[in-house]
Amino acid sequence: MTAGRQLFGYLRPYWLLFGGGIVATVLSSAFDGFTFVLLIPFVRALFGQPTLPVEGGSAVEGVLDLVAGPFLRSGAPEVALRNVVIVLLIALVLKNVMYYAHSLVSVAIQESVVRDMRLALVRHLQLLPLGFFHRTKGGQLLSRIINDTDQAKMAVSAALASLLQNVSVILVYLAILFALSWRLSLVALLLAPLLVIVIRPLLRRLRRRSRELVVERGEVTSYVNEFVQSVKLVRAFVAEEFEAARFAHLAERYRKGVLRAQRYSALTHPVSEVFGGLMLVTMLWIGAGLALRQPAALQPEVLMAFLAVALRMMSPVKSVANFPAVLAGAVAAAERVFEVLDVPADEGDRPGEGAARFRERISYRGVSFAYGDEAPVLHDVDLEIAAGQVVALVGPSGAGKTTLVDLLPRFYEPTSGGIDLDGVPITRYTRQSLRRLMGIVAQETVVLNDTVMANIAYGRAAVSLEQVRAVARAANADEFIMRLPLGYDTVLGDRGARLSGGQRQRIAIARALLRDPPILILDEATSALDTESERSVQEAIDRLMKQRTVLVIAHRLATVQHADFIAVLSDGRITERGTHAELYAAGGLYRRLYDLQFRS
Secondary structure, three states: OOHHHHHHHOOHHHHHHHHHHHHHHHHHHHHHHHHHHOHHHHHHHHOOOOOOOOOOOOHHHHHHHHHHHHHHHOOOHHHHHHHHHHHHHHHHHHHHHHHHHHHHHHHHHHHHHHHHHHHHHHHHHOOOOHHHHHHOOHHHHHHHHHHHHHHHHHHHHHHHHHHHHHHHHHHHHHHHHHHHOHHHHHHHHHHOHHHHHHHHHHHHHHHHHHHHHHHHHHHHHHHHHHHHHOHHHHHHOOOHHHHHHHHHHHHHHHHHHHHHHHHHHHHHHHHHHHHHHHHHHHHHHHHHHHHHHOOOOOOHHHHHHHHHHHHHHHHHHHHHHHHHHHHHHHHHHHHHHHHHHOOOOOOOOOOOOEOOOOOOEEEEEEEEEOOOOOOOOEEEEEEEEEOOOEEEEEOOOOOOHHHHHHOOOOOOOOOEEEEEEOOEEHHHEOHHHHHOOEEEEEOOOOOOOOEHHHHHOOOOOOOOHHHHHHHHHHOOOHHHHHOOOOHHHOEOOHHHOOOOHHHHHHHHHHHHHHHOOOEEEEEOOOOOOOHHHHHHHHHHHHHHHOOOEEEEEOOOHHHHOOOOEEEEEEOOEEEEEEOHHHHHHHOOHHHHHHHHHHHO
C-alpha cells in the first residue's frame, strides 16, 4: 500500500464531517457567485432599466427571477436598486456563515487526523523490539511523531480537503459561467488542461526535493535532542565551539534543502498566475468582441458579471494547480511515518498466551542469544532458581549478565533454548502479565519530569498518598522527599535533575515496592553510588528483597556475599556457581575478581 493511500485511510472515520464541510463550501460558493450575478440587476437599475427581463434572458437571470424576482422588480428604479443591495447583503452574510462553518470543520478534521497518526505511532512504538530503538536516533523518532505527522496531515485534511472544496467551488462557478455565456466558458475549459502540462515537470523535481528535506529536518531535530541531553558533557570538555560548528553544518544543509525545494514549489504559483491571467485576457478579448458585435448574445452587464465570477474562480483554480506541490511534501513526510508503522511489531500478545503465574522456580534451559547478526552474547546457559532464593550474577563487563536477565521479562527472545516459570515456557504467557510479576531496579534509573508522587506511583491509577509514603519510608526516601519544596508534589525536572544518584535509586526502589512483585531484578543498582548513598540504598534494597525471588547483577562483590548462590559468567557462559565461600575456596575467576576489588 502506498504512503498516499495509507494516509488517506486516516480520513475515513471523518467522512461525514468531511462531507458536511464540502456541503458548506458548495453553499458558500453558491452564495458568493450569487453576489456577483447581482451585478446584472444592479447595473440595470443604476441606469434606469428593468432589473430583470420580462422574457428571455440567461439561465442565471431565470434563477434570480425565481429566487427574488418580485422583490427585485418592485417599485421605481431607486427602490429596485435598494432591494438589489439588500439581497446582496443577505447573500454575503449567508456566504460567510457557510465559510465559517467550513473553516471549523476543516480544522477539526486536520487536528483529529494528526492526533490519530501520533497515537498510532506511539502505540506502535510500544510494540517494537528494543533493538529498533538502539538502531534509531531518538531525535529522528521525535521528528516523525511531531514534525512529519504535522506535515503529513496537510495531504489528508488541508490539501485533500482544499482540493475537493476548491473543485466544488470551481464546479459551482463554472455552472454560473455557463449560464451566463457558454461560448466564453468553453474557451476557459479548452485552455485549462495546458496548465497541467506546464507544471508537471516542476512537480516531479519538487517531490524528490521534499523527500530529502524531511530527512534533513529529522537530523536537525535529532541533534537538538542529543545536545540538550549532553549539555553537561559539552561544557565539561569545553566543546561549545565544536558543537556550534556541528549544528551550523546541519543548519546549513537544511537551509540548502529548503531552498532547493522552494525553487520548484514557489515556481508553481507564478506559473499558474500568469497562465490564469492569459486565460482571463483571452476571455475578455473574445467577450468584448461578442458584446460589441452581438449585443443580444452577450450584454455588457452580463459580460461584467461573467468576468467578475471568472476572476473569483482564479483563486480556487490556482489552489488546485498547487495541490500536487503541497501533496509532494506531505507524502514525503508520510513515508517516514509509515516506515515506522510498517516495522513488524514484536511486543503484541499472541493467540493462546495466558496470564503468568509464579510459585516454585525459574529455569533457563540451554539459552543462547545474539543481537541481530552479531556474534552470540550467551551460549547454552542453564540456570535453576528456586522461589525465594537470592541469586547473584557476576563476571567481567560484556559477559552477558544484563542480557541474561533481560530475557526473563521477554525484552528479547532467546535465539535458542527457553525459559520456564514453574515448568511452563514463558512464551505461553502474555508479556504484560509476565512483567507484572517483576520489579526491576537498574543502575540508570528513569525519573520522569513529573512530581515525586507520580514517579513512585508510575503506571498505577488509584494510589493514595499514604500508600506512596509507606513505600517511600521503606525505601529510605521519605525524609529527603519531605525536604523538597513541595514534598511529594515537587516536580523533579528532566531526568530527575533535582535529585542525586542515590535519591533517584531510592525513588526507583519505592516504585518497585509499591508494585510488590514476587520476582525482583537488580541490575547493578548501587555500582554508581558513593559510600554513604550506597549504604542508604542497600538498606532499602534489603527490605525490598525480603520474601522475594531475586536476581542480582553485581559489580561490587561485597554486596552479594550473602546470596543463596552466585553464578559467574564469562564470554556468555556460566563458568562457576556456588556460594561465596565455595567459589572463593575454588580459586577460579570469582576469586580473582574478588581479590582484585579488595586489593584495590
